[in-house]
Amino acid sequence: MPEQNSESEALLRAEELLPPNILDTSTGVEGIVANEIATENELTNRVEPEVSSTYGAASQASENEENVGTSSSPSVSLRRKKVKKRKSEQFDASGYAVPPPQLYFILGSIFMGAFLAALDSTVVTTLLTVISSDLDALPKFSWIATSYLLAMAAFQPLFGKLSDIFGRKCLLILCNLLFSCGCLICALPKHFGGTFTTLIVGRFLTGLSSGGLTTLGTIAMSDLISLRKRGIFQGIANIFFALGASTGGLVGGFISDAYGWRWVFLGQVPLAFIGAVVVYLFMNLPSGSLGLGAQDTDTKSKLKRIDVLGSVTLITALVCAMLAADLGGQKLLYKTWSFAALVTGFVAFSLVFAYVELYSATEPIVPVRLLANRTVLASSLANWFGTMAGFTCLYYIPIYFTTVLEFSSTENGLRFVPSVFLASLSSVGAGFYMKLTGKYLWFAIVTSFLSIVGVIHVALITPTIPVWDQYSLLILPYCGYSAMLTVTLLALIAAVPPEQQASSTSIQYAFRSTGSTLGMSLASAFFQSVLIRNLPTRLQDAAPPDVSPKVLKKVIKNALSNGEYVRVAPEWAINPIKSTYESSCKAAFLFALVTVTLGFISICFVKEHKLHTNIARK
Known part of the structure; x- marks a missing residue:
């Protein structure tokens, strides 16, 4: 008797969880499908607060529900099994x-x-x-x-x-x-x-x-x-x-x-x-x-979903852009037909790609329409400009140290250690900040502004820079850049529905990778233009009267092609070489300052979205 009473009470508790059958207006009778949906929603809403505390609670709750109704009618048991399946598919609320x-x-x-x-x-x-x-x-x-x-x-x-x-x-x-x-x-x-x-x-x-x-x-x-x-x-x-x-x-x-x-x-x-x-x-x-x-x-159906035309045109456009950026100005002069063909190919295939993705592709390989989202576009541009600035500083500060201060490769590497270490901490620190506060916009704005301050400091470098400053020169730019990468990625993912997070992430990585190559190409163009324009003139003005034109020509050639030549150059050529390399590096640093500022402006257009504490974003 006690067991039967207990079973009856359990059944009553189970029945209380179930709403009455809902009238299906299309048939005038109690709707089975509608009732099952309502049942699942009702049970989910009632059980969910108890599930969100620990991993595995969902399955435990569902098991308890099933045990309660073992002696119930088949329809109740069936509905409860469906609830169990639904609960087992829920993402972990922790x-x-x-x-x-x-x-x-x-x-x-x-x-x-x-x-x-x-x-x-x-x-x-x-x-x-x-x-x-x-x-x-x-x-x-x-x-x-x-x-x-x-x-x-x-x-x-x-x-x-x-x-x-x-x-x-x-x-x-x-x-x-x-x-x-x-x-x-x-x-x-x-x-x-x-x-x-x-x-x-x-x-x-x-x-x-x-x-x-x-x-x-x-x-x-x-x-x-x-x-x-x-x-x-x-x-x-x-x-x-x-x-x-x-x-x-x-x-x-x-x-x-x-x-x-x-x-x-x-x-x-x-x-x-x-x-x-x-x-x-x-x-x-x-x-x-x-x-x-x-x-x-099946696999065949999946293969049919691939946007082949969009993929081919995008890859071709990016290959043209990367080759033009990598070869332009050095292996291919800017005035040659080969360089013009690469640029034309990039523009043409980019336009075809945009048309295919916007009007032709059933499932675009890169949904260009996502760029209409303010946060997606702003965060991607922040990555684009920020990466240009970051890579410019990364490559041209060692050139400055080598040519102007005559440091060895080991000495250059040692001066990067504090920046790399602190930039890593900055990235993790940004993650902790977002976890604790659930916010990111003002943090991103402040850290991006610090990047500008850091690049200004880099652009004002002089040959008399103290040793402590040599080790700290890249700390602000790199900490700001590292934090920006983490924050903008989270901002971008939070700004789109879960089903678009993969495509939007790919877009941001594309901006980042093209920004590094294009930024290096443009920085090199500024660096080389100043170097080629000024170095021959300065060496000619500094050359003693007894230096033959043949020797002068050789010195100019060596100085233009090898930054370490300053260590073995004739004494009369050392100061002109150092001063020219200094001004050439500063041209690259000014380019970095412009791009990091554009990155900061892009950050200001990012919109704050909620950072959910569960996978389902509810």
Whole structure:
């Protein structure tokens, strides 16, 4: 009897949770479908407050509900089973889509991918001459770096939409495996067909997959972590990326000296392969996650959804832009037909791409209409201009130190250590700020303004700069830049619906990658114009009467082509060389000041949106 009473009371409690059948106005009878929807909504609303406290509470609550109604009617039991299924598909209200132990394995693979992508972009900087000489292709050495950066920039915007179709897990595994294959191809010895062309193919593959590792890693973290906590983990990812970029040259030089340059690439093969295995084993997103891609469709149907025309025109336009930026003014003079053809190709294919995405494509590979969103456009432009300024300072401060202050490479590197370290902390600090406050706009404005102050300080550099200032010169610009990357990414994701976060993230990465290449090209144009215009005149004015025209011509040629020539130049030429390089670097710094200011203006147009504490953004 007590058991029956208990069972009856439980059944009554269960029945109280169920609303009465709803009249379906289209049929005049009690609607089964409408009633089940109302039932699910009612149960969800009543149970949800108890679920949001801890991971796993949803499934426990559903189990309790099912146990209560085991002796109820079949319709009640069926409805409760549906509620259980619905609750099991709910994202974790504590801010994570998977349990923390599983999350940490996935994040480890993502951080490893970011590290390898950045490492491989700079690991060859100290090896260009060694590799090209070993393969008898010294005049073509620049393609070792260009092929990588070209593939990375051209294909990076595609991964967002492709991951919406095929899923993040599939593409992350593919990119890790392609990265391993690319590095293996680069390391092929000559007796296995390893020629310079083979190396370029390998570098192209690693560049393509690196673009996927960085973009997909960022997108996947948005599937796994709520926006409120997202910034902290993005900051950590930025640390790994910065660590890879800053140590690439050092690691490459050390391994090459100890074991040979091929081991620089071979050493990365197992790391990327392990990353693929970890993703395969642990990246099991909950049912209903956008990161799973298109469900219940076969591969053929998924392939038909790819915007082929948009992809081809976008890649072609970006390739033309990257080649024009990389070759223009040096290997291709600005007045040549070749350079004009690249610029024309960029403009033409960009217009075709925009037309296809706006009016033709059923599912645009890059939804251009997203740029009509104020925050998407503003945050992307902030990345574009900010990256131009950041890379200009990164490359031309060492040139200033080398030519004007006559520092060695080691002395240059040591002076970057405080900036890299504090910039990493700045990125994570931005994440903590957003987690604690749920805000980001004024933080972004203040840190961007500090970047302007820092670049002004860089532009005012003099040869008498004190030692302490040499070590702190890049702290403000880099801390501001690092914080900006984290904040604008979160602002962009928060400004669009969850189903558009992958495409919008790809757009921002495209702005960032093209900004680095285009910024370096424009900064180089300003630097070279001042150098070429002033150096010959200053050396001619400073040359003693007994210096022959032949010797003067040789000094001018060496000074224009080699920044370290100042260390071995004739005494009469040292001051003119230093002063000209100083003014040339300052022309690049002024360009950086203009672009960082434009980035600050772009930040001011970003709109504040709510940073949700759960994955479902509710």
